[in-house]
Amino acid sequence: MAVRWSRAAPQLALTPAVAITLIAFFGAILWTIYMSFTKSRRFPDYTIDPAEWGRQYGRLFADDVWTTSLKNLIVLAVGSALAIVIGFILAALINHEKRAEGIFRTVFLYPLAVSLIVTGLVWRWMFNPSLGIENFLHEIGFKHAAFNWLAEPQTAMFGIILASIWQSSGFYMALMLAGLKSINSEIWSAARLDGVAFWRVYLEIIVPMMKFTFLTCAILLSLGVVKAFDIIVAMTNGGPGTSTWTPAYFAINAYSIRSNIGFASAAAVIMLVITLVIFLPLIVVTAWQIRRRQAALA
């Protein structure tokens, strides 16, 4: 009896986690996918009209704001990719110099502990045209400096990108630093003996060695961009007009403002598809790495 009990206990202990996975993840995802094919509005409606099952998606892609959201997604992803580059440069410099490493790491990382809402509000204040940075630049002599990015539809996204780079480059620095430290230090002595310039060592040896870290960073960044919501709310609340909407903002808005479950579900399904597309390379590369490691052991 005791033996049987000991086998049952772990299964029992796993029930909450399995239940959460089945209900809150699997069930919920399937429900949302199902809803995206219905004509549900404020309340869920479970009938699917076979002639019009793709109606919500048709409406979605006919919607100019959705197109803007998808464009902004790409702009935001490309723009914030700078955070990875900055993160790598900072990590390389810190790792190379090693003086005051602790202080620099603390300063570069603290934005990560600040919520995106606060980050957005703070940058919104800095972008204030009459009292913020622009005014400061005018006063010290740059009369034509324009830093009122958030007020113009063409530049508002850049304001958001600047704030997200500020918030996240420390995070990529930490990941890169961890990657750099795991590199065998004999490379450095070898390079020093050969008299190779240190930046060439980085470009030609270190970066290729760290390609997996770079890929991880890129995937994390893309997933973060797909989820971009808080920072949009805090900095522009989608404006001016609808110029800074993102798919995440669109889906929440379709549910809470337009009260349209079917439409919001369709937007969420597209978000899931985008996530899967980003996510797939990670699985492939991880599997490849594991196989290579096993091959090396065998």
Next chain:
Amino acid sequence: MTATIARDEGGAAAALPFAYPRRKRRIKGSSIAILVFLSMCAAFMAIPLYVVIVTSFKTMQQITLGEIFSLPTTWTLEPWSKAWNGLCTGLECNGIKTGFFTSVKILFPSLFLSLGISSVTGYALALWNVRWAGSFMFILFMCAFVPFQIIMIPLIILVSGVGIYGTVWAIAVVHAILSMPLLTLIFRNFYKDIPRELMSAAMMDSGSFWRVYLEIILPMSGNIMVVVLILMITSVWNDYLIGLTFGGFGAQPMTLILANSVITSRGEIIYNVDMAAALLTAVPPLVVYFALGRFFVQGITAGAIKG
């Protein structure tokens, strides 16, 4: 997977300084250039914090002069007390303190729930022979990446069905659900390194799943608990979206009150009060960060997929 790799690299980072002591040498020109460059980057990172702190102590009179970087001519605490007691959202002016207490009420149950579920699950997956452990972990790994929007509406319906929508419990439960996959993987990666001999000795001794957990595993988990705790405290405290979608009007966490009052405010904007409110919201995670920085770094690299 990602969590594993990040943790292994973190381990290497901690071990390295002892293995390779740096040779002493004179400061070279290139070193000075690097330090100057790094200091400039540090200044860029620090400027927003500086501006917020300075603004929150200024009088509105001085703020309207427009010198964003100057120190306050007269330091005043009035914006802080106004932010705490009298910040307005819509028609109500109850200050940000209501949000603070709501956030605290959300924080504790969500920490308790998420740490409880995920540490037990991680322990079962790592140290007990569960046949489908591998595939379950892969599924958890996938779940950790799922965008919130795709599960939001059914969860709202479920939570309303249970009758807790619009309470702190709804927000706490949703936090626990959303963090479960990632935290389980972190715990599992930690527990799997526990030596086999120790486990078999423990099995000989009592053999009970729960007794081994309570008497041996839990006392060994101090480090990982702190890391996960920090990860959860910052993510729950800084959350906006879950509070927005599950809090209704009854349970608005601090970030929500802050955003509502600053974004939707009509009429004259009182910048110093806004900035004081923003700082008050940011203080708890910042204190955690500056007090426990080392664990914080481990937490975010382990929880990399959460960012």
